[in-house]
Amino acid sequence: MSKVAHVLKETILQWKVVFIVYISQFFFGLILAYSMYAEMYTSYDGSLALEYLAKGFDRTVFMDMVNSQNEMFSSSRGLAIILLIVYCFMSVLLQGGWLYTIRKKEFSIRSFLRGGWKYYFPFLGFAGISLLLFLLFGGGVGYLFTSWVGDPLMTFSSEKPYVLWIIFLVCLYALWTILVWSWSVTARLHYINQPSFIKAVKLGFDKVKQNLGKYIAIGWLIIGIHVFLMFLYYWIMGDRGASSWYIVAVGIIFQQTIAYSRVLLRGFSYSLVEDLNPIPTE
């Protein structure tokens, strides 16, 4: 229990770093938000159709626009993809700084920036390996499963076992993601102490093997909380329309509170992993 309290305390200490990461996500989102706003404003300018949207989601209001303007949302769609790709590269930087502050127990912004720059390229290597492992497993399992199943409706007595198999594979994939992520964070933490890439890769695997149960528990806990936050958002907000600025503002504040909590949760998960990997005293 005291361990959890310790990790929670450390998570709170990370608030500045969490805030920087949150703000970076926020600004990436804001770029898209502006583009969406501009596109919608041009399309709907002056139309009373917006009154329907103010009452809640209205498929007709969106689809009439999509049908009458083939280009509707196309520039925002393209922008969203570019933003995500750029963010992925930036995320390596943010994560480097973040893990550095946790490893060094120095939660200052200066430390965060120093760590980020210092470890960017090796950490990009870890990210590359993670992505590769993630894709290889997905492709491999997908290939094996589809070649085993063939035409699912001829192989199985009905679609039910097929659906259950798919659910099982999604869970398996989630489990694999947990393992890859655990390795990726652990290896990076060890790299900060001894800058040998190969050694860190190996140490990462060893540690994950050693604490397999704990890593898996942490992974499912993080996934569970993420899913809970998503449901909480839909449960509380649903689609409350936009009948007043007050409702719009409350919606945005709630949305951003959850976004901040998500980033905080990541800090919590890093601290948990760090706690499993004390700095070796040689």
Next chain:
Amino acid sequence: MLKSLVFVIVCTMSWFTSLAQCNTAYPQDQSPKIASYNIEAYLDHDAKRATCQQTIRWKNTSPDTIRELRMYMYMNAFQGLHTTYLKGGDSNIFGQDLLQRTEKEWGFITINSMEDVNGNSLSQQYVQPNDQNPDDESVVEIALNQPIYPGETQTFTLDFVVKLPKTIVRSGFGKDDFFLFVHWFPQMGVYEQNKSGEWAWNCHQFMRGTEFFADFGDYTIKINASDHLVIGASGCRISEEKIDGRQIIEFQAHDLIDFGWVAYPTYDVYTSTFMDVDIEILMPPEHCAFADRYLKAVEHGLEYLGKNVGKYPYPKITVVDPPVHTLNSGFMEYPMMITGATFFGIPQSVRSVESLVIHEFTHMYFMATLASNEKEEAWLDEGFVTYYEDRILDHYYGDKKSLFNVLGFTSGNAENSRLEYTGLPDPSVGAIARPGWEFRGSYKGLIYAKTATVLKTLEGIVTRPVMDDIIQTYFEAYKFKHPKEADFRGIVDEVLKKYEVELPFDVSMYFDQCLHGTDICDFEVVSIKNNTLHVRQNGGLIVPVEIEIVFEGGKKEVVVWDGKGADKTYSFSEDTSIHSAHIDPEQKIYLDLNFINNSKTKHTNSKPLVKYAAKSQNWIQVLAQLASYLM
């Protein structure tokens, strides 16, 4: 909100299964009974074929003396890729590659012998009235030894064999001994007056985009099949016996235009009675959780149509849920029997299941009872059915959320139908009132969706009570007949005369434009300047429409534009200034392709724009966070 995500996978049904006995109080003499059939079918499930003895009683209701008969032999459409039905569909027709088929997977029907009442053997030859394709054997002509005089009824006996194809669409066999027998017996064409007033056989070859056209009659069908099969059918079960591993079940039905049956070993049978109608539902075990949804959907159909159209004319309805491995046998209507379709795990708030069952059930009114020519005028059943499907779904599950309601994303069924039409790549691609085989690609968007939207627009103009009166009058006048477009339009004129329809509206021109023309409707507020309003019809459809004008200071005025001419300018008194103008604020003219340009205001409400922009921002934040875990 979260309720919308509930996935029903547990079977909750407790109502279940003793075989239904039909309510004998139902009238058995509602139709002219022109073509009646007795068939004894022996199913060899391994060979996927039935050997049958058939008796046909056919009544000549024309003033002509009949010297030859024409009959549908529709299973021959599945003989191979040379038939008119499958021609040009060598790969990926109905989602299948037919080039890979083995001999066993094709189907056929053959009359081994046919005799008249005097025992004379009758000769037969295949004819191709539609396309002269010599390889098509979907219509047979029988030369009579003894003519049938006006008003006379003759009886014929036949021996025939029907071999099912592996299901391409509708009829066929599937994995694990699934069989659907529809379009499966030699069935009489319709001898009727054609458009130029001459009496002739209306007996089209089986062509894609077509379904039924046949006369009413009584059916007694005795099925002899292995007793491992669970059997369901149009009609009522009147006797049943089991001998040496086989079962012999006799079904009877009155006043139908067709008869279908299904067999599958693992079906669970659920039965219930609602409004004196027996409901029998055949579900494969993996879909047991949907039995309740099927039942509710049928009950909604019975209740709503009973109240708004007319009394359900049969004592029973059988609902068949095909297993997903033979899904192409689903999505269809046969008299007193419909086939649905579902998939394990579909959440309750996605009502594709209800929408489909209600659609097919509504065909019991528009197709089974109002037996229009579905080949030549498919809009008369599919369009009307879609219109009622929309009404029923929206009535029971809510206007804007009846079709789906998942995590804040919602759609109504009528809304969906309109969008199927307005979302066509070219909504003016063709007229509705054409034979089914002339359509390419836009069949559903026009026949189903546009017709439903045309009817909803008519309802918007004449009001719902008047619309209900029209349909009820139509149903009462033409049930157990073969109504045509002119009959329906005649009823509309007759009913509208009873009411004072205030709007300047020419219903005849409306139907001409909507059914035979390709004109679209797209009203637009072009500009509002001080006290002047400029509106436009971007399409050619002429319909009256209301325009609501709100002036600065809040005063409102509604003007009615007769919709004639492309542009119209309204000037109001000089001391006023227009704040906003809205064409058709109640969306009565549902055919309008774009409701966004129907209005203009001086003050854009940017609150929803900010809300949705913020939502898109949130999505990037979520995705960025997820990507961070992987990088």
